[in-house]
Amino acid sequence: MRLLRCADSGLLVEVDDVAEVRxxxxxxxxxxxxxxxxxxxxxxxxxLLLDPRLTxxxxxxxAVLSAxxxxxxxxxxxxxxxxxxxxxxxxxxxxARLTGLTENEVVAAHTSSEWTVGxxxxxxxxxxxxxxxxxxxxxxxxxxxTRIPAGAVGLAGEYxxxxxxxxxxxxxxxxxxxxxxxxxxxxxxxxLRPGVRVRFQEAA
Amino acid sequence: xxxxxxxLEPGPLATVQDLGRPGLADIGVGMSxxxxxxxLRLANQLVxxxxxxxxxxxxxxxxxARADEDLVVxxxxxxxxxxxxxxxxALNSAIRVPAGxxxxxxxxxxxxxxxxxxxxxxxxxxxxxxRSTDLLTGLGPPLLRAGTRLPLGAAPxxxxxxxxxxxxxxxxxxxxLRVLPGPRLDWFEESALETLLTGDYRVTSESNRIGIRLxxxxxxxxxxxxxxxxxxxxxxxHVPPSSRPTLFLAxxxxxxxxxxxxxxxxxxxxxxxxxxxxxxxxxxxx
Numbered sequence: 001m002r003l004l005r006c007a008d009s010g011l012l013v014e015v016d017d018v019a020e021v022r023x024x025x026x027x028x029x030x031x032x033x034x035x036x037x038x039x040x041x042x043x044x045x046x047x048l049l050l051d052p053r054l055t056x057x058x059x060x061x062x063a064v065l066s067a068x069x070x071x072x073x074x075x076x077x078x079x080x081x082x083x084x085x086x087x088x089x090x091x092x093x094x095x096a097r098l099t100g101l102t103e104n105e106v107v108a109a110h111t112s113s114e115w116t117v118g119x120x121x122x123x124x125x126x127x128x129x130x131x132x133x134x135x136x137x138x139x140x141x142x143x144x145x146t147r148i149p150a151g152a153v154g155l156a157g158e159y160x161x162x163x164x165x166x167x168x169x170x171x172x173x174x175x176x177x178x179x180x181x182x183x184x185x186x187x188x189x190x191x192l193r194p195g196v197r198v199r200f201q202e203a204a
Numbered sequence: 205x206x207x208x209x210x211x212l213e214p215g216p217l218a219t220v221q222d223l224g225r226p227g228l229a230d231i232g233v234g235m236s237x238x239x240x241x242x243x244l245r246l247a248n249q250l251v252x253x254x255x256x257x258x259x260x261x262x263x264x265x266x267x268x269a270r271a272d273e274d275l276v277v278x279x280x281x282x283x284x285x286x287x288x289x290x291x292x293x294a295l296n297s298a299i300r301v302p303a304g305x306x307x308x309x310x311x312x313x314x315x316x317x318x319x320x321x322x323x324x325x326x327x328x329x330x331x332x333x334x335r336s337t338d339l340l341t342g343l344g345p346p347l348l349r350a351g352t353r354l355p356l357g358a359a360p361x362x363x364x365x366x367x368x369x370x371x372x373x374x375x376x377x378x379x380x381l382r383v384l385p386g387p388r389l390d391w392f393e394e395s396a397l398e399t400l401l402t403g404d405y406r407v408t409s410e411s412n413r414i415g416i417r418l419x420x421x422x423x424x425x426x427x428x429x430x431x432x433x434x435x436x437x438x439x440x441x442h443v444p445p446s447s448r449p450t451l452f453l454a455x456x457x458x459x460x461x462x463x464x465x466x467x468x469x470x471x472x473x474x475x476x477x478x479x480x481x482x483x484x485x486x487x488x489x490x
Contacts, residue, residue, distance in 0.1 A: 004386055004387035004388070005384065005386055005387060006386070006387050006437040006440060006464070006467045007383070007384040007437070007439060007466075007467035007468065007469045007470065007490075008384075008469055008470050009437045009438065009439060009467065009469075009470045010435070010437035010467070012387045012434060012435065025230070037226045037227065038226050038227055038228075038229045038230075038235070039229060039230055040229040040230065040434075040435025040436075040458055040459060041230055041435075042432065042433045042434045042435055042459050043432040043433060043434075044432050044434070045432075045434040045435065046435075047229075047434065047435025047436075047437070049226075049229065049235075049435075049437060052470045052471075119230075119433070119459070120230060120231045120232035120458075121232050121433060121457065121458050121459035122232065122457075122459075123232055123341060124228075124231060124232045124233045124341050124343065125231055125232055126232055128433075184331050184332055184343070188231065189231065189332060190231035190232070193230065193231055194230055
C-alpha cells in the first residue's frame with residue numbers, strides 16, 4: 001500500500017487491484033475517519049477527500065494504516081443485477097472482427113460471464129464493469145461518437161459499460177438496454193455502483 | 205406566494221451554486237458548488253443565511269435582476285460596480301433592493317466570479333441534495349437566462365450584517381498560488397517541479413468551472429504509459445499529453461488518467477477560481 005498526498009485536500013491510497021480498493025472502501029465507509037467527506041474508488045486507488053478545516057492528512061493516513069480489511073471477504077457482494085440487452089450495436093461487427101469471433105460468439109461471451117462494477121466515472125452512474133472474458137478486450141473507437149443514446153452497451157479495454165444518459169463517447173457499441181440505470185429521483189440514483197455484480201441477458 | 209427574483213440579463217454566464225454534492229463521488233458525481241467557496245460563504249453570512257444557501261455565481265458581471273418584493277442581497281467575489289436602479293451599492297455588504305427595482309452588476313475590474321446572495325436563499329428544486337449547476341455533468345438547475353424566475357426562501361431570522369467587510373480585490377496581473385508536490389511527481393522528469401515553480405504560466409481562454417488550462421513551459425514526463433484512472437482533487441495540476449498543466453476547479457471530473465504533478469493548497473483554490481484568461485500564475489512551494 002502506498003499513501004500519496006494531494007496537498008491538504010486528499011489522500012490517494014494505492015493498492016494492488018480493484019478488489020482491494022473495494023475492501024478498503026468498504027472498511028473505511030463502515031468506520032469513516034473524521035473529516036473525510038468523500039471516497040473516489042478507481043482501478044488501483046482509493047482517493048479520500050477531506051475537509052481541511054476538520055482534519056489533516058497525517059490524521060487520515062493514520063486511520064487508513066489502521067483500517068482492517070481483507071479483499072477476499074468482499075468477493076461476494078450480495079447484489080446481482082440482470083440486464084436485458086438487445087445486441088444490435090453499431091460496432092458489433094467491428095468487435096467481431098477485432099476479437100476474431102463471430103457476432104454470435106461476442107454475444108455469448110458477453111452474456112456468459114459475471115461482471116462486477118469496479119468504479120464509476122466518466123458520467124454520473126457510468127459503472128466500469130470488469131471480470132468479463134479476456135477475448136472481449138478491444139480498443140476504444142479511434143473516432144469517438146458525438147452522441148450515444150442512454151442505454152447503449154459498450155466495450156472498451158477490459159471493461160464493459162452502459163451509457164446512463166445521452167452523451168458523447170468512444171466505446172465500441174454492441175447493443176442497448178431499456179433498463180433505467182440512472183435516475184436522480186431514485187435512491188440510490190445509480191444502479192451500477194462499485195461492487196454490484198451484473199449479468200447480461202440477450203433480450204428478444 | 206413566495207418572493208421571486210427575476211433575471212433580466214444573465215451576462216456571459218450565471219448559474220445557481222451552493223456548496224455542492226459531497227458524498228456521491230463513488231457513483232461518478234462530483235462536488236461542484238461555488239468555484240470561489242469563500243466568497244459564496246461570505247455573501248450568505250452578510251444577508252444572514254446559512255453559509256451553504258444557494259446564490260447566483262455571476263461570471264464577468266453583466267447580470268441584472270428585478271425583485272418582486274423588498275429584499276436584501278450581498279455581492280462578493282470579483283469587484284464589479286453595483287447599482288440598485290440609479291443608486292450605487294457596496295461590495296461585501298448587505299444591500300436593500302426595494303420591490304420593483306433593478307439590481308445591476310457591471311464588469312469587474314479584476315477577478316471573474318461574483319456571488320449574489322439573497323436573504324432567504326435561492327430555493328430552486330435541489331438535485332441529489334444540491335442546487336448547484338454542474339457544467340461537466342449537467343446536473344442541477346439550468347443556466348440562468350433572461351426571464352428565469354428564481355424562487356426565494358423565507359428571509360432568515362438573523363438580521364443582515366450592517367457594516368461592510370474589507371477584502372483586498374483579486375490581483376489583475378499576477379496571482380501566486382501555494383502548491384505541494386505530488387501525488388504523481390515521480391511520473392515527471394526531475395527538473396519538472398523546478399520548471400513549474402519558476403515558469404511563467406498564463407491562464408488561457410480555454411478555462412471554465414471545470415478547470416483552468418495553462419500555457420507555459422512544458423512539464424516533461426519520464427513515464428509514457430497511461431496512468432490507470434484515479435480520483436481527482438480540486439486544485440490538482442494534471443498534465444495531459446500537451447505537457448501544459450490544467451488546474452482543476454469545482455466541476456472537475458471525479459476520475460482521470462493524467463498524472464498530477466502538484467496540488468494547490470485548499471486555502472488558495474478560491475484565488476485560482478478568480479484568475480481570468482491572460483493572468484499570470486506563479487506557483488510556490490508551500
